[in-house]
Amino acid sequence: MCSIKIVLENAHGQQQTFTRSLEAAGDISAAACLRDLRSLVGEVQTELNAALTRQVDDQRSAEKGKGKHPAATGQSSGTEDEESDDSEDSKEEKTNGNVEPPKKIKKTS
Incomplete structure (x- = not known):
């Protein structure tokens, strides 16, 4: 008999x-x-990929204010706001090609 057992455990102790x-x-x-x-390893890999996809989707939904509470994704509520700010800066940097986010220009008349 050949028996194989793989146990995955997350940071919250769920197995x-x-x-x-x-x-x-x-x-x-x-x-x-x-x-x-x-x-069996293929099954585990498929399950891990699905779990990762769900987690990323939940985080994106939470950032938009439509999704689950940050605690549901395993993150503290304090880091969620910081990540949202960072991701907005990152998006601006990527779209504008600047190292720093663009500065607002005030018009004087």
Whole structure:
């Protein structure tokens, strides 16, 4: 019997377990166990990618003020505001090609 178990745990102590057991009447080859391991790792990778996508979507929604509370994404409420300010500056820098955000020009008449 070949048994594989992968346990993922996040910063909040939540766990997700992936298991795979391969049973056969005779000896199980190392190649069969390796194929099984690769398959299981693929499942874990798919789940991690989906979780990361959900987290990024939640953070973007929270930044726009429409989504979940920052605590739901595992972040403190204090860092959310700072990240929003930084991301706006970053967007301006990228769109204008400037090192510093553009300065406002006051018109005098």
